[in-house]
Amino acid sequence: MDDKFELPPRRELPEDIKDRMRATVRMRMDDPRFEPEGRGRRFIAAAAAILVVAVGAAVVVQSVQDDHAANDAKETTTSPNPTEGFQSGNQAMADRSLVDRCWRAAMASPQAERYPKRREEWMGGRQMNWGQVRQVGLRLGRQVAACEASETTVWLSEPQTPLAPDDPTPIRLMMLTPNGGSAVNVRSGVGKTVVGVDQSARGGKVAALEPFDVLYGVRVGEPRQLPGGAKVHVGTQAPGEQYKFNDVEYPNPQGPLVTVLDRPLPPAERTSVAGKKLAECITNERTKHFDPMVDAELLVPGAYVEYTAKNGRQQWAVAARYKGRTATCSWETRFKDYRMNIGHSFHKPLEESADVISFGDPLQVDEGQPPGKESWTISPGFSGSVSEQAAELSMKLPNGKQLNVTLKNGTYIAMVPGEPVRWSEIDIPRITYEAKDVTGKVIGSGPLYPE
DSSP: OOOOOOOOOOOOOOHHHHHHHHHHHHHHHTOGGGGGGHHHHHHHHHHHHHHHHHHHHHHHHHHHHHHHHHHHHHOOSEEEETTTEEEESOOOBOOHHHHHHHHHHHHHSTTGGGSOSSGGGEEEEEEEEETTEEEEEEEETTEEEEEEEOSSEEEEOOOBOOOOTTOSOSEEEEEEOTTSOEEEEEOTTOOOEEEEEEOGGGTOOEEEEOOEEOSTTEEEEOOOSOOTTSEEEEEEEOTTOSSOEEEEEESSOOOOSEEEEOSOOOOOOOOSHHHHHHHHHHHHHHHTSOOOOTTGGGOEEEEEEEEEOTTSOEEEEEEEEETTEEEEEEEETTTTEEEEEEOOTTSOOGGGSSOSEEEEEEOOOOOSSOOOHHHHHEESEEEEEEOTTOSEEEEEOTTSOBOEEEEETTEEEEEOSSSOEEHHHHOGGGOEEEEEOTTSOEEEEEESSOO
């Protein structure tokens, strides 16, 4: 007789399943109804409860894997994951800490009774990261919801029942957040969906995007444009029509049911000249161009310069930084306005990487004429970020001429001596730099932007 038997292949349980198992143990162990039978019996009862959860977990794991396989087969676009920016394939499963944060925000809000009280009932789907903004689809018992979080704030949609396969409504708006992020409830079998925000009536732009599938029938869209006062359309692709969509306009789009400032942080200073210009630029982006400036109040003003355009107009540029995020506000020839350019937040902070310096954005000049090829190629300099250990920074053009560098708070602005020149003459890949710390020790040198 052979007593050996084969166990099924080992599978790592998702963190939310582990949370449910731990919670079940705690609940059974602390249940006074088991006290007369002794702690040992209570442990056996708790273990029995775990067995039920574990058996269900095996089904859940298989279901999630099958769901991944099905989505992998259907996936035709590139999607971001939480740490690497854009990549082929599906998004990563949600961080447990993000779902924890969404749950805590719901429980701390006046709308707590609308959501399941027990954390183990909160199942996280896939997670999307857009710089400092994170989004996730949620399964809450028999309902679904979407959660969006910035560094300081959490926004939650109202819980909705998933749309049934025979529901006449193919797509339902769940929320548009103050960041311009979107969440929609989509019926199974529905193909391409689109969320559009139209600010043209107020002088803004039309922004449309295709939300990403984050499981449970929930799809979310990246922060794109502020929804307040805009025409908002949510639509599905018409059968057999490649570019025609059946859409519904939402004159008063649904906002988040829950907004919780759970991690308040003091805003950076806005009293210096650089701070005032930075605040002016942030306000301009939000009110004139309707662009989301998520947690922009945390950006610390850094290098600031003033310069003169060929038409004699005085211009300025300010760089700013907060942790791994960098920004530059300067003149944009194409828009004939001062615009904010936020650095790619998918990159690690410079202190956590081998990089000492990075190139940010070229500066432009107001030529006092309609945008043209000549205007687009004339530049007085450029901006970027540098390790906060740098106390001294020097740069040279390919011809050996020194650039005028302003360094502050982990940012720099490098200006070409004399008149602005063609951008090709600046030749970024051939510019060299040297950075020193407070002791004069060289902490980095070489090409600014290696090819």
